[in-house]
Amino acid sequence: MKTLRILGWTMIWAGxxxxxxxxxxxxxxxxxxxxxxxxxxxxxxxxxxxxREELVADGQFPPEVIVDDSTTTTTSSTTPGTxxxxxxxxxxxxxxxxxxxxxxxxxxAKIDLDHVMMEGVDRETLKSGPGHxxxxxxxxxxxxxxxxxxxxxxxxxxxxxxxxxxxxxxxVETALGDHVFAIRETxxxxxxDVWVTNPKRGSWITLTTxxxxxxxxxxxxxxxELIDGPNLPYAQAEIDEFLEPMS
Amino acid sequence: xxxxxxxxPGPTVVKxxxxxxxVVAALIALMFLFEWAGDLLDSGGVIGxxxx
Numbered sequence: 001m002k003t004l005r006i007l008g009w010t011m012i013w014a015g016x017x018x019x020x021x022x023x024x025x026x027x028x029x030x031x032x033x034x035x036x037x038x039x040x041x042x043x044x045x046x047x048x049x050x051x052r053e054e055l056v057a058d059g060q061f062p063p064e065v066i067v068d069d070s071t072t073t074t075t076s077s078t079t080p081g082t083x084x085x086x087x088x089x090x091x092x093x094x095x096x097x098x099x100x101x102x103x104x105x106x107x108x109a110k111i112d113l114d115h116v117m118m119e120g121v122d123r124e125t126l127k128s129g130p131g132h133x134x135x136x137x138x139x140x141x142x143x144x145x146x147x148x149x150x151x152x153x154x155x156x157x158x159x160x161x162x163x164x165x166x167x168x169x170x171x172v173e174t175a176l177g178d179h180v181f182a183i184r185e186t187x188x189x190x191x192x193d194v195w196v197t198n199p200k201r202g203s204w205i206t207l208t209t210x211x212x213x214x215x216x217x218x219x220x221x222x223x224x225e226l227i228d229g230p231n232l233p234y235a236q237a238e239i240d241e242f243l244e245p246m247s
Numbered sequence: 248x249x250x251x252x253x254x255x256p257g258p259t260v261v262k263x264x265x266x267x268x269x270v271v272a273a274l275i276a277l278m279f280l281f282e283w284a285g286d287l288l289d290s291g292g293v294i295g296x297x298x299x
């Protein structure tokens with residue numbers, strides 16, 4: 001009888017702990033991320049203002065970038081500083097963010113995704129929002145920018161990533177302005193398939209998240225190519241230069 | 248809980264202090280357990296780590 005009572009209480013406690021675990025993972029972690037995103041939204045607005053002011057002062061601000069009204073900079077039809085349009089495609093760059101710093105906003109209208117992105121993919125950083133792999137270029141720069149995010153916990157920014165299809169658009173706003181990407185490929189790989197992060201010609205963004213939902217067994221990967229933004233002429237010229245000897 | 252409290256050594260003040268320490272330690276252990284188990288549900292989607 002005593003054994004049964006102990007067993008009963010053990011089961012009740014185990015059940016309570018499992019329920020607490022599920023409540024924490026599915027709801028509690030969302031609160032952590034929601035609070036972190038509020039702070040990050042202010043940080044990223046500050047970064048946009050600071051970086052844009054610096055780039056305008058240096059005459060390196062993209063001429064046709066759409067600038068939010070809340071910032072102090074304005075749009076310009078020519079290259080600031082010189083007053084003339086440069087002869088060849090210009091590569092517009094921005095300062096590399098610090099580890100854990102908010103540096104951009106990712107928006108995917110189709111799945112109602114709108115999150116501030118952080119620099120870094122360590123456990124703590126990803127609790128605040130989607131994270132950028134620091135050893136890959138920033139979104140909108142030449143190469144392959146890799147962004148990872150949670151699928152079911154910590155705000156689940158990439159919960160509906162599987163609903164995206166080839167051709168859907170991803171918009172990333174950084175200090176340089178809006179970079180628009182079109183999805184070219186969606187695939188499911190193993191967590192060890194690091195080849196999806198390899199550099200690519202042109203300008204690409206790769207989104208990675210856990211797959212299937214509620215499991216970290218595989219990774220859902222979305223690869224999208226830049227179709228509009230300050231560095232599109234540069235990325236296109238890079239591709240053309242590569243293809244020229246072949247034609 | 249009452250029986251467990253009664254089993255703790257020392258006068259009531261010491262028992263209360265011990266109880267607080269045990270509860271805090273249990274909560275910390277529980278958080279670590281939740282974090283570890285949470286990685287099995289969703290590790291953040293990073294490429295390049297060992298399968299969970």
